Amino acid sequence: MSEHYDYIIAGAGAAGLSLACNMVDGALSSARILLIDQDLKQSNDRTWCYWSDETDDLEHLVYKSWSHLSFLNEAHQHGGALGRLTYKMIRGGDFYEYAWAKLRDYANVSFRQERVLHYHSTTNGAGVVTNRASYTGKYIFNSCTLPKPDPGAHFLLQHFAGWWIETESPAFDPQKGYLMDFRTPQKGSTRFFYLLPIDERRALVEYTVFSPARLQPSEYQSELKTYVEQTLGILHYTIAECESGAIPMTDQIMPKEMYPNVINIGTAGGAVKPTTGYAFSRIRQQAAQVCAQLESGQYPDSRVKSPVRFRFYDQLLLNILQNRGDLGKGIFSSLFRYTPIETIFRFLAEGTKLWQEAKIFLRLPIPTFLKAVWRVFGPMKATPRERKASDPAEKAPVAWAIPVQDKLQTP
Ligand SMILES: Cc1cc2nc3c(=O)[nH]c(=O)nc-3n(C[C@H](O)[C@H](O)[C@H](O)COP(=O)(O)OP(=O)(O)OC[C@H]3O[C@@H](n4cnc5c(N)ncnc54)[C@H](O)[C@@H]3O)c2cc1C
Incomplete structure (x- = not known):
């Protein structure tokens, strides 16, 4: 016999926790909600950056913000003041802690650390089977499983590895970050560094590549070392933490549901902007949208509106x-x-x-x-089958098979 809930949120990452927090903050605060995740999410497994021209309800979690960001190549530096916008950073660990501190106050919200195996529709809703049990609900919100890749769509990864470094002497202007620093060999794909200084001695520096497949871990490390030591000229530093990941960059239209009443959210629900990999703001917008639909008795539509x-x-x-x-x-x-x-x-x-x-x-x-x-x-437009055959992404078995997040590892 399955346990029954009003809403089951499968995947308690950015999208799942944002949705749950929206639910308890509004008219659904007494609904029976189950969150399932295979991970307890107790570490700082990623940092989220986003920009806005207003303060928002996560302001107290902002670890650092910037009013200047630059673009660099060997010849020029562009960019500068962001005008009315602020670029903000939230550490994943702080967001998880904040969300759980809020959700733990609600006896009607439960959590199971289990691995989701599959979903199905039921007469009145949907069901999920995990490695330990099965549950049913009126709706299930999925951010664990990505839809099957569409071979006709473009597909790249934005893959990266970063170091949190600490320098012996002041090396950074804490107000000024580098959004894209292209002073690195391109090797046939788009490659750049991202540098966000926290203060004069601490910064996050990331090596990012847009290509179909990830590099060997040692390749990111050697590019990071060259950049820090030769391009930035910083010789005395320590690596406090490492971060790495891969975000899908695709124009595939993500289906809004996997089965009737199993609604996709987050990366699975098409919240990632295909050409930038930014998703955090859209995930929060999506959570508010879905919650408002549920509150007004509508069938949830998680698609983020995009002209x-x-x-x-x-x-x-x-x-x-x-x-x-x-x-x-x-x-x-x-x-x-x-x-x-x-x-x-x-x-x-x-x-x-x-x-x-x-x-x-x-x-x-x-x-x-x-x-x-x-x-x-054009008239020579490749059919999905032809594009599949010539697509470099097809030759590298990446597609959705890659984990979209990596655990933080300390060197
Ligand atoms: C390292 C990294 C940095 C990023 N930085 C930014 C940024 O700066 N700005 C920005 O806008 N976007 C960023 N993104 C993109 C995007 O915002 C994040 O990927 C975001 O976490 C996506 O939210 P999500 O809920 O869809 O997925 P996640 O946050 O990854 O949540 C999915 C959850 O599902 C769980 N799960 C997966 N499979 C199963 C299973 N079978 N059973 C149970 N649980 C399961 C996972 O443990 C995870 O908790 C970044 C992504 C990564 C990977």
């Missing part, structure tokens, strides 16, 4: 990054050279007007984008 033209832009950039990864550095250089960084952030958050987007595109390498339009929409 159609942004899907088109994402498809073009993904097509270029997948077919001509070597061109990424030039595209990002043009983008940051001619467009204020505040506008770029608003564009990435899909909050710009058409005329602003036209201005951005006119300063990008137009022939490269026209070729991508031809590849994506």
